[in-house]
Amino acid sequence: MTDEQLETLRKQIAVYASICEQLVEMHKNLTAHQDLAGGRLGNLYCDPLMTSAGHKITARQRWTPTPVQLQILERIFDQGTGTPSKQKIKDITSELSQHGQISETNVYNWFQNRRARSKRKQLVASSNNAESEVETEVESPNEKKTNPENLLSHHNPAPRAEDLCFQNPEITSELHFLSVLSNPPTYHGDDHLSGKMGVPGNYGIYEQAEDYNMAG
Amino acid sequence: MTDEQLETLRKQIAVYASICEQLVEMHKNLTAHQDLAGGRLGNLYCDPLMTSAGHKITARQRWTPTPVQLQILERIFDQGTGTPSKQKIKDITSELSQHGQISETNVYNWFQNRRARSKRKQLVASSNNAESEVETEVESPNEKKTNPENLLSHHNPAPRAEDLCFQNPEITSELHFLSVLSNPPTYHGDDHLSGKMGVPGNYGIYEQAEDYNMAG
DNA sequence: TTGGTATGAATGAACG
DNA sequence: CGTTCATTCATACCAA
Numbered sequence: 001m002t003d004e005q006l007e008t009l010r011k012q013i014a015v016y017a018s019i020c021e022q023l024v025e026m027h028k029n030l031t032a033h034q035d036l037a038g039g040r041l042g043n044l045y046c047d048p049l050m051t052s053a054g055h056k057i058t059a060r061q062r063w064t065p066t067p068v069q070l071q072i073l074e075r076i077f078d079q080g081t082g083t084p085s086k087q088k089i090k091d092i093t094s095e096l097s098q099h100g101q102i103s104e105t106n107v108y109n110w111f112q113n114r115r116a117r118s119k120r121k122q123l124v125a126s127s128n129n130a131e132s133e134v135e136t137e138v139e140s141p142n143e144k145k146t147n148p149e150n151l152l153s154h155h156n157p158a159p160r161a162e163d164l165c166f167q168n169p170e171i172t173s174e175l176h177f178l179s180v181l182s183n184p185p186t187y188h189g190d191d192h193l194s195g196k197m198g199v200p201g202n203y204g205i206y207e208q209a210e211d212y213n214m215a216g
Numbered sequence: 217m218t219d220e221q222l223e224t225l226r227k228q229i230a231v232y233a234s235i236c237e238q239l240v241e242m243h244k245n246l247t248a249h250q251d252l253a254g255g256r257l258g259n260l261y262c263d264p265l266m267t268s269a270g271h272k273i274t275a276r277q278r279w280t281p282t283p284v285q286l287q288i289l290e291r292i293f294d295q296g297t298g299t300p301s302k303q304k305i306k307d308i309t310s311e312l313s314q315h316g317q318i319s320e321t322n323v324y325n326w327f328q329n330r331r332a333r334s335k336r337k338q339l340v341a342s343s344n345n346a347e348s349e350v351e352t353e354v355e356s357p358n359e360k361k362t363n364p365e366n367l368l369s370h371h372n373p374a375p376r377a378e379d380l381c382f383q384n385p386e387i388t389s390e391l392h393f394l395s396v397l398s399n400p401p402t403y404h405g406d407d408h409l410s411g412k413m414g415v416p417g418n419y420g421i422y423e424q425a426e427d428y429n430m431a432g
Numbered sequence: 433t434t435g436g437t438a439t440g441a442a443t444g445a446a447c448g
Numbered sequence: 449c450g451t452t453c454a455t456t457c458a459t460a461c462c463a464a
Contacts, residue, residue: 062440062459083452109441116454117439278444278455325445332450333443
C-alpha cells in the first residue's frame with residue numbers, strides 16, 4: 001500500500017464525510033420543523049457528478065526543493081529581493097529547473113512562505129518568549145496580526161462524527177467508530193502560539209461552528 | 217501504512233456508505249410525507265465532546281466556507297455573473313447564512329479572490345501549456361484551465377466534494393459506486409486501487425491549484 | 433510505527 | 449482589480 005493510495009482513501013472518506021454532514025443537515029432540517037418551511041434542499045441544485053475518468057492519483061506529493069535549489073533560493077532571498085516579480089519568478093524557475101523539478105508556483109510559494117516565516121520568527125523573538133496567562137482574549141479588531149497567542153486557536157478538536165446527531169443510535173455508533181479511525185497521522189499546524197498544544201485529529205473537512213468576527 | 221490500516225480505511229468508507237444510504241432513506245421518507253418542508257437549518261449540532269471539554273470552541277479568525285456554502289458560491293460563480301452587485305451580494309449572503317455564519321464581506325471577498333485566482337490560473341496555464349492529457353478535459357468548461365496534469369502536477373480542476381449530487385435521489389448512484397468499494401477485492405494492484413476507486417475525477421476537497429501550476 | 437516538526441500549498445482578507 | 453499578507457492545513461521528513 002503506497003501513500004498515495006492511502007491518501008486517496010482518506011480523501012474518499014472526506015468526501016463521504018461531507019456528504020453525510022449535509023445529509024444530516026437535511027435530516028435535521030426536516031425533523032426539526034416539519035411545518036416550518038424554509039428548506040429548499042429538496043429542489044436545490046444538483047451538480048451532476050462528472051463521470052469523467054481522471055486518474056492522476058499518483059500526483060499528490062508536494063514539491064521538495066533539492067539542496068541545490070534551496071541554496072540558490074536562499075541566496076536570492078538574501079539578496080533582498082523581497083517580492084520577485086512574475087518575470088523574476090520565471091527566471092528563477094528556469095534556473096532552478098536545471099537542478100530538479102520545479103515550477104513557478106513552487107518558487108512563488110517558497111518566497112511567500114520564506115518571507116512570512118522570517119517575519120513571524122522575528123516577531124515572536126522580539127516580542128517575548130515568556131507567555132503568561134494574562135493573554136487578552138480580546139483580539140485587536142484592527143490589528144489581529146499582532147496577537148498571535150491569545151486565541152486558543154487550535155483547530156476543531158472534535159471529530160465531526162460526534163457532532164452528527166442522529167435520531168438513530170445505530171448510525172451514531174457507526175459514526176463513532178468512524179471518528180476514531182479518521183484520525184489523520186499528524187497535525188500540528190503552528191507553533192507560534194503561546195504554549196498550548198494543538199489537538200491532533202480533525203481532518204477539517206467541514207466546519208459548522210463558525211463564530212467569527214465579521215466586519216460588515 | 218500497513219494493509220490492516222488500509223483495510224480499516226475500507227471499512228470506514230463502507231460505514232459511510234451505509235450511513236449515507238440510511239440518511240437518504242430517512243430523507244426520502246420525510247420528504248415523501250410533506251412535499252417540501254424543513255425549517256431553517258441552523259447549526260444546532262449537539263456536540264457532547266466540546267461541551268464536556270468545558271471551554272467554548274475557539275472562534276476562528278477568518279471565515280471558512282462550509283461545503284454547502286462553497287457549493288452555492290461556486291455555482292453562482294459559474295453562472296457567469298462575474299461581478300455581483302451589492303444587492304446580489306446581500307442576496308447571496310442571506311442565502312448562505314442558512315448554512316453557516318457568513319457576512320457580505322465574506323461573499324464579496326470570495327468573489328474577488330475567486331475571479332482573481334481564476335484569471336491568474338488561466339494566465340499561467342497558457343504560458344506553461346506544455347502538454348495536455350486527455351483526462352478531465354471534459355470537466356473544464358471555461359476558465360477551469362486546461363491544466364497539464366503531468367506526473368508531478370497534482371492539482372486537479374475537479375470540483376470539491378460538495379459538488380457531489382446528494383440533494384436528489386441520484387445520490388443513490390454514488391452510493392452504489394460506494395458499495396462496490398466497500399466490497400474490496402483483495403487483488404487490487406498498486407495503481408489500480410487508487411486509480412479507480414476514487415470518485416471519478418474528484419478527489420480534492422480542499423486542494424486546488426491557485427496561482428501557478430505545478431509544472432513538471 | 434508513532435509522534436513531532438519543518439515547510440509546501442491553499443485561501444480569506446487587506447492593501448495599492 | 450490585481451497583488452500581497454497572514455493564517456491554516458497537509459505532507460515530507462526525522463526522532464524515538
